[in-house]
Amino acid sequence: MATLHHFPDLEAALSRLADLTAPGGVLAIAGVARTSRPKDVMLHLGGAVQHRWLARKYGFWEHTAPTVWPPPHDYLTVRRTAERVLPGVQWKQLLLWRYALIWRKPIS
Template sequence: MTWIHGDVKTHPFREAQYDVVASVATLHHLPDLDGAFARLAALTAPGGVVAVVGLARSSRPLDYALDVAGAVQHRRLARRFGLWEHSAPVVWPPPHTYAEVRRSAAHILPGSTWSRLAMWRYAVIWRKPV
């Protein structure tokens, strides 16, 4: 297994070569959501998988209800384990809503699955057709 680290937008990755292209807490740093999903898809080999875990902004009543549940969960975990401070850049609020991310994924990655996760996250999984 080879790990490659680089800017997904500019690094000269070879297209259609990677069995798994994963993005964790990255897409909210990229303003062009459709372009980001298209780039991840282009890097993925036929039969490969794009896996995205990201953050988005609430815009609908259900989003806000899940935010409350996430806040309760976050407070409980912080009490139990303490707060974790990270050095990563923070983009808050995220520029894209959950609805925008879901719509973009469905458009650029047809057949992808969408899941809303705990504590303000979402997941998009897509298998590139062979």
């Protein structure tokens, strides 16, 4: 959960996660990326409104986890790298600078 942005070599990190996935197993990644296109900015304006509403409703959660901001990889880089390293990966861009990758390791 939101760890790939801590690794400068995205391709090596995805390759290692793929190696650790059992044949037929599923690798599910929820990550954080930075915006690089106007489309991304528009999506995150909606996310910023959502974040303010949730923070007002539930309060702000303080955590002790290390923060890497801005994320070193943009959406396009993450998507292209994942598609190269994890053939057949499913990609979804989410609100608040997040994305999801779902990949099933072939049984071979």
